[in-house]
Amino acid sequence: xxxxxxxxxxxxxxxxxxxxxxxxxxxxxxxxxxxxxxxxxxxxxxxxxxxxxxxxxxxxxxxxxxxxxxxxxxxxxxxxxxxxxxxxxxxxxxxxxxxxxxxxxxxxxxxxxxxxxxxxxxxxxxxxxxxxxxxxxxxxxxxxxxxxxxxxxxxxxxxxxxxxxxxxxxxxxxxxxxxxxxxxxxxxxxxxxxxxxxxxxxxxxxxxxxxxxxxxxxxxxxxxxxxxxxxxxxxxxxxxxxxxxxxxxxxxxxxxxxxxxxxxxxxxxxxxxxxxxxxxxxxxxxxxxxxxxxxxxxxxxxxxxxxxxxxxxxxxxxxxxxxxxxxxxxxxxxxxxxxxxxxxxxxxxxxxxxxxxxxxxxxxxxxxxxxxxxxxxxxxxxxxxxxxxxxxxxxxxxxx
Amino acid sequence: xxxxxxxxxxxxxxxxxxxxxxxxxxxxxxxxxxxxxxxxxxxxxxxxxxxxxxxxxxxxxxxxxxxxxxxxxxxxxxxxxxxxxxxxxxxxxxxxxxxxxxxxxxxxxxxxxxxxxxxxxxxxxxxxxxxxxxxxxxxxxxxxxxxxxxxxxxxxxxxxxxxxxxxxxxxxxxxxxxxxxxxxxxxxxxxxxxxxxxxxxxxxxxxxxxxxxxxxx
Ligand SMILES: Nc1nc2c(ncn2[C@@H]2O[C@H](COP(=O)(O)OP(=O)(O)OP(=O)(O)O)[C@@H](O)[C@H]2O)c(=O)[nH]1
Ligand SMILES: [Mg+2]
Numbered sequence: 001x002x003x004x005x006x007x008x009x010x011x012x013x014x015x016x017x018x019x020x021x022x023x024x025x026x027x028x029x030x031x032x033x034x035x036x037x038x039x040x041x042x043x044x045x046x047x048x049x050x051x052x053x054x055x056x057x058x059x060x061x062x063x064x065x066x067x068x069x070x071x072x073x074x075x076x077x078x079x080x081x082x083x084x085x086x087x088x089x090x091x092x093x094x095x096x097x098x099x100x101x102x103x104x105x106x107x108x109x110x111x112x113x114x115x116x117x118x119x120x121x122x123x124x125x126x127x128x129x130x131x132x133x134x135x136x137x138x139x140x141x142x143x144x145x146x147x148x149x150x151x152x153x154x155x156x157x158x159x160x161x162x163x164x165x166x167x168x169x170x171x172x173x174x175x176x177x178x179x180x181x182x183x184x185x186x187x188x189x190x191x192x193x194x195x196x197x198x199x200x201x202x203x204x205x206x207x208x209x210x211x212x213x214x215x216x217x218x219x220x221x222x223x224x225x226x227x228x229x230x231x232x233x234x235x236x237x238x239x240x241x242x243x244x245x246x247x248x249x250x251x252x253x254x255x256x257x258x259x260x261x262x263x264x265x266x267x268x269x270x271x272x273x274x275x276x277x278x279x280x281x282x283x284x285x286x287x288x289x290x291x292x293x294x295x296x297x298x299x300x301x302x303x304x305x306x307x308x309x310x311x312x313x314x315x316x317x318x319x320x321x322x323x324x325x326x327x328x329x330x331x332x333x334x335x336x337x338x339x340x341x342x343x344x345x346x347x348x349x350x351x352x353x354x355x356x357x358x359x360x361x362x363x364x365x366x367x368x369x370x371x372x373x374x375x376x377x378x379x380x381x382x383x384x385x386x387x388x389x390x391x392x393x394x395x396x397x398x399x400x
Numbered sequence: 401x402x403x404x405x406x407x408x409x410x411x412x413x414x415x416x417x418x419x420x421x422x423x424x425x426x427x428x429x430x431x432x433x434x435x436x437x438x439x440x441x442x443x444x445x446x447x448x449x450x451x452x453x454x455x456x457x458x459x460x461x462x463x464x465x466x467x468x469x470x471x472x473x474x475x476x477x478x479x480x481x482x483x484x485x486x487x488x489x490x491x492x493x494x495x496x497x498x499x500x501x502x503x504x505x506x507x508x509x510x511x512x513x514x515x516x517x518x519x520x521x522x523x524x525x526x527x528x529x530x531x532x533x534x535x536x537x538x539x540x541x542x543x544x545x546x547x548x549x550x551x552x553x554x555x556x557x558x559x560x561x562x563x564x565x566x567x568x569x570x571x572x573x574x575x576x577x578x579x580x581x582x583x584x585x586x587x588x589x590x591x592x593x594x595x596x597x598x599x600x601x602x603x604x605x606x607x608x609x610x611x612x613x614x615x616x617x
Contacts (some may be wrong), residue, residue: 006412006473006493008403061459062438062471063408090443098445101454101489108524109485 005100011039011058011066014092020046023088027081035081036069056082060089150367172233180230187223190216251288256329256396257281257322259291263298264320267306274315275306282323285398289376297372301333301392304366308337308390316389328378328397336389345384402495402589409593410471411585414491417500418507418514419451419479422539425568426500426577427458427476433575435612437462438469452478455490462609465600472610484517491518492525496533496585498577503538503546503565533584534561537577542567575611582607 015023015037024046027035036047037058045066053071056078057064068085070078194216207213264277271277302318309316319334340348348366366382373380376396384390403410415423424444431442440459447453455478461471475494477487491497499518501511522529536559538552549565556563562580566573586595586606595601601609 004493005489006475008410059440061440061473062461063469090441094443094445097457098454101445101486104489104492105483105485107485108488111524112485 003100003103005097005104009060009065009093009096011037011089012045013096014060014065014089015045019088019092023085030081031070031073031077034070034072035078037085038067038069040064040066054078058082058085058089060086060093065089151371176230176234180227180234183223183226183230187220190219190223252291253286253288254291254294255284256287256289256294256331257284259295259298260320260322260331262295263302266299267302270303271306272310275309275318276316277302277306277318277320280319280321282321284322284324284329287329287376287396287398289396290372293372293375297369298331298333300369305333305335305337305390305392308335308339310337312336312338312387324398326398326400328395331394331396332391333394334389334391339386339388339390340382340384341386345382348382402593404593407467408469408471410473411495411589412493413472413474413496413498413581413585414494415474415476415498415500416487416491416514416518417477417479417539418502418510419481421479421500421502421507421511421514422566422568423476423479423500424450424452424456426498426537426539426566426574427456427474429568429571429574430474430578431458433571434460434610436460436610437612438471439612451480452476453483454478454486460610462612464595464605464609466598468599468601470601470606470609479514481513484521487517488521488525491521491527494527494532495589496581497535498581499534499536499561500568501536501538503540503552504543505545505547508547531588533581533588535564535577535580535584536561537564537566537573539566539568539573541565541572542570579607579611582610 020037024037027037027046033047036049037045038049039045042049047069049069050071051069053069054073054075056068058066058068068078068082193212260279260281264279268277302320305318309318316336319332321332321334323330349370370380373394373396378394378396380395381393382390383393403412415426417423427442431439438461443457443459444452445454445456456474456476458474459471460474461469463469475490477483477490479487497518499515501507501515519529522532536556538547538549540546541549552565553563562584564573564577564580566577568574583603586603590596590601590603590606593599595606607613
């Protein structure tokens with residue numbers, strides 16, 4: 001049976017056992033036991049219905065919900081009892097309706113609250129998602145900005161280094177040219193001195209006194225040496241020039257071993273004392289790359305390695321190796337220097353991160369190195385142990 | 401759906417509207433004015449300063465030629481905003497609604513809000529508001545501050561529901577409103593409950609029986 005407040009009530013619901021227990025004996029007392037309360041379907045709730053005598057309907061709203069029976073009671077008495085009983089039934093019905101309505105209303109209120117709560121939760125979830133989304137977008141934008149800034153910084157730096165090197169090369173080349181030309185002319189002049197000796201005769205004593213034979217001979221040696229030195233300067237300058245060709249932005253097909261040789265040559269003269277460099281290079285396939293950037297990068301890695309050894313305060317060796325398989329080219333730059341602690345290693349690729357005092361960092365940061373590697377579709381890995389050394393491994397895939 | 405038991409068909413009709421618009425007064429007037437075959441006592445469940453807290457209930461009815469008892473149970477909802485849960489519970493399972501609006505100019509917003517909750521609550525309690533038999537009554541026409549009839553008519557012109565102007569206080573328009581609802585109700589349920597075909601009850605007889613008038617010949 002439903003518990004709707006507005007349903008119609010049956011007599012046995014309104015006169016339950018507890019109520020009957022209280023009013024039944026009273027009714028019996030009034031009518032000397034000659035009374036029965038009968039439900040609409042004929043079952044007796046109180047007393048025994050005989051079907052004879054008087055019958056009074058019990059009406060709650062419009063139609064009877066049950067009957068009062070009595071065999072011999074006076075009609076007026078029965079009517080009076082009916083009146084009292086109906087009053088009781090109405091009170092009972094009101095009470096039941098009120099309590100059921102109350103329950104329904106509470107359920108409705110609860111349901112409304114639940115719906116409102118669900119709506120609130122939904123909008124809260126939406127806002128959360130929105131704010132998470134915004135946060136992610138802001139983060140992504142920051143990363144992008146940082147990358148752009150870093151790229152700008154690198155590009156500018158590389159361009160500056162390149163311009164500087166090109167300028168140096170140009171400036172050195174000019175004096176080198178005329179110094180060399182002058183020296184060889186002077187060499188010719190010295191030859192003329194030699195011829196002079198034959199024609200001098202009486203001046204021979206003076207010649208000997210001045211020991212000009214030695215001067216001539218030694219002069220030749222000095223000039224030969226000097227020329228060798230000049231040639232070497234010229235070669236270094238030429239290398240610096242080709243090496244620093246970073247503003248040459250177009251990609252070229254080149255041999256990374258050449259770049260390693262170049263870089264090693266450039267750094268050789270700048271190695272701290274007690275630090276040496278050893279190349280162990282196996283033949284490599286050509287790689288399409290930006291040689292200027294690659295050269296800068298290798299030079300910096302070698303310089304870092306040498307510096308790490310110097311920082312450890314001992315002598316040591318920077319070992320550079322290259323090899324290739326069908327996958328690609330692997331280059332290893334290994335030092336036995338100070339090494340890095342795990343927390344330093346973890347931050348090594350952060351832009352602007354350096355373990356050296358600010359201002360003393362001469363080379364490119366590792367983040368720049370990595371960016372150059374990434375730009376060549378390569379990979380870079382760092383292995384390091386404090387006080388044991390660091391190994392930087394570069395890998396460049398070679399298209400098949 | 402009207403409640404049908406053996407030999408009885410019971411319609412639940414609800415007077416809905418903003419607080420103090422005159423719903424209870426409508427029922428009191430009907431109780432006085434109607435003289436149907438069967439008329440129960442008006443049950444006012446609980447009030448506080450004359451304001452309905454639970455509901456009022458007026459039962460009455462008549463017998464169709466077939467012997468079927470046609471029963472009407474008229475309820476009022478509590479109009480106060482705070483009692484929305486009770487309002488919804490009372491509105492549940494209703495077969496028709498008289499919306500009692502207050503004609504007082506100052507009550508226009510309350511009327512609109514209440515009408516809005518009627519539509520919402522109908523759908524909350526599973527009633528089809530679009531098809532529910534509904535009559536709109538503008539009560540308290542006697543007030544000097546009442547919005548003019550022409551203005552109200554213009555505003556409700558395109559609405560599909562019968563519009564009745566009343567003064568429950570004086571007793572005007574109360575029966576007319578109820579009659580309008582009876583007609584909508586009859587049209588809505590007559591067929592599904594075979595009122596004419598099986599119980600020999602046409603619309604006018606239905607109205608006459610409910611109001612306790614002699615059916616027009
Ligand atoms: N002037 C005027 N007053 C009315 C009219 N109908 C009802 N009232 C008065 O308005 C007040 C509220 O009437 P009710 O019938 O109790 O209003 P209700 O809609 O049942 O109010 P709630 O039960 O609070 O929702 C009473 O003081 C009534 O006398 C009318 O037609 N004109
Ligand atoms: Mg009321």
